[in-house]
Amino acid sequence: MKNITIVADSNIASLDEFFNGATLGQTSEHSVNIVTVAGRDINAQLLADLQPDVLLIRSVTPVGAALLADNESVQFVGSATIGTDHVDQDYLTARNITFANAAGCSKHSVAQYVLTAILTLRPPYWQQSITLGIIGLGNIGSTLAYYANDLGWQVLGYDPLLPASNINNASLEQVLSKSDVVSLHVPLTDKKSTDNKRADAKGASDSNDYPTRHLINAKTLAMMPAQTMLINSARGPVIHANDLEADIARTERQVVLDVFEHEPQVSEHLLSKLAIATPHIAGYTVEGKLRGTQIIYDALCETLAVTPAQSMQALLPLNTFLWTELKTHPERLVTFYDIQQDDAALRSKAVDGQVRGADFDKLRRDYRLRREWQR
Ligand SMILES: NC(=O)C1=CN([C@@H]2O[C@H](COP(=O)(O)OP(=O)(O)OC[C@H]3O[C@@H](n4cnc5c(N)ncnc54)[C@H](O)[C@@H]3O)[C@@H](O)[C@H]2O)C=CC1
Numbered sequence: 001m002k003n004i005t006i007v008a009d010s011n012i013a014s015l016d017e018f019f020n021g022a023t024l025g026q027t028s029e030h031s032v033n034i035v036t037v038a039g040r041d042i043n044a045q046l047l048a049d050l051q052p053d054v055l056l057i058r059s060v061t062p063v064g065a066a067l068l069a070d071n072e073s074v075q076f077v078g079s080a081t082i083g084t085d086h087v088d089q090d091y092l093t094a095r096n097i098t099f100a101n102a103a104g105c106s107k108h109s110v111a112q113y114v115l116t117a118i119l120t121l122r123p124p125y126w127q128q129s130i131t132l133g134i135i136g137l138g139n140i141g142s143t144l145a146y147y148a149n150d151l152g153w154q155v156l157g158y159d160p161l162l163p164a165s166n167i168n169n170a171s172l173e174q175v176l177s178k179s180d181v182v183s184l185h186v187p188l189t190d191k192k193s194t195d196n197k198r199a200d201a202k203g204a205s206d207s208n209d210y211p212t213r214h215l216i217n218a219k220t221l222a223m224m225p226a227q228t229m230l231i232n233s234a235r236g237p238v239i240h241a242n243d244l245e246a247d248i249a250r251t252e253r254q255v256v257l258d259v260f261e262h263e264p265q266v267s268e269h270l271l272s273k274l275a276i277a278t279p280h281i282a283g284y285t286v287e288g289k290l291r292g293t294q295i296i297y298d299a300l301c302e303t304l305a306v307t308p309a310q311s312m313q314a315l316l317p318l319n320t321f322l323w324t325e326l327k328t329h330p331e332r333l334v335t336f337y338d339i340q341q342d343d344a345a346l347r348s349k350a351v352d353g354q355v356r357g358a359d360f361d362k363l364r365r366d367y368r369l370r371r372e373w374q375r
């Protein structure tokens with residue numbers, strides 16, 4: 001690549017600081033042209049008009065044949081997100097397009113969101129040894145287990161794709177039936193068709209053997225005692241929304257949702273049944289978003305064979321919030337992050353039975369990024 005054209009989701013943090021001529025190793029004759037667009041407006045026509053070399057997205061831009069079949073220009077796709085369910089990676093591989101996502105970028109942000117939700121709803125849990133159930137023990141689930149351990153809580157964890165360990169220590173049924181709180185940290189996956197699986201012929205288990213779409217449904221909800229809190233900050237369709245509404249009507253369970261099955265639309269009826277509801281902002285901290293940009297920037301530099309020349313450390317404002325301090329002064333938690341403000345903002349957007357997609361997206365676009373607690 002010489003002159004580089006980048007189409008990027010305008011919701012990616014610090015785009016200009018990371019993606020410019022100097023930071024991408026361009027000489028004065030070669031330029032970097034970056035066009036920023038709302039993620040949902042990145043479509044095949046836009047790519048036909050702009051012929052970008054690089055596409056930088058977040059979670060709201062589906063990437064696959066529908067977007068790229070008629071495009072020959074894109075050579076690199078970077079998603080500044082942990083989740084990849086919006087990207088058809090097999091298609092990109094077949095087209096020889098390099099793909100990178102930002103694995104782990106907001107693992108502390110999401111784990112801290114979950115702890116804040118629990119301690120806001122049940123403040124005595126600071127002092128009690130409760131059992132926290134964690135489904136999915138990758139970057140976020142294991143980080144949450146680390147904080148839980150620090151608070152002296154028990155962890156019951158389930159992850160069939162990882163070896164047994166001190167936190168991967170239970171069956172799905174045990175986690176659901178024996179925990180005070182269950183938190184979901186799985187990717188959104190579907191069962192692969194038998195044909196595709198045969199073509200892969202890997203032999204080993206992969207995530208398609210344990211699909212997570214509707215993992216939480218009438219049957220699995222029935223395993224959970226009524227007093228068990230349920231938190232979903234993974235992906236909306238991991239929970240069957242209608243089954244959840246029926247469950248809450250029966251049990252009056254406390255449920256916290258950051259993600260929704262029909263996102264960006266949210267039903268006002270469901271909203272009215274939730275203990276806390278937020279507009280998919282669990283990962284929205286200064287650190288989480290900058291780390292996302294840093295990771296895809298580093299990956300693009302590797303593809304271009306240039307040495308990275310920008311670092312998020314140079315862009316981070318001072319942070320004085322320490323986990324060690326917060327842990328001994330739990331009352332400071334809510335002044336640090338008032339999750340109920342985010343909840344109120346979402347509820348205030350409900351009109352005629354629903355929060356409209358445009359309003360949900362606007363809350364996210366205008367979100368005042370939080371800070372992570374420093375460990
Ligand atoms: N609400 C938000 O703002 C954010 C949401 N996310 C979501 O959180 C998800 C998890 O993130 P990470 O922990 O970083 O991903 P990760 O890939 O590090 O870990 C996911 C874990 O889930 C496990 N898993 C897969 N299928 C499973 C099943 N059926 N049952 C139990 N475990 C299963 C995998 O083995 C893996 O260890 C992401 O895929 C993304 O969708 C991520 C960041 C921010």
Ligand SMILES: O=C(O)C(=O)[C@H](O)COP(=O)(O)O
Pocket residue numbers: 011058059060080081082083084106280283284
């Ligand atoms: O990283 C992920 O995965 C997430 O869910 C993101 O935090 C979601 O943010 P957007 O990509 O929708 O801005």
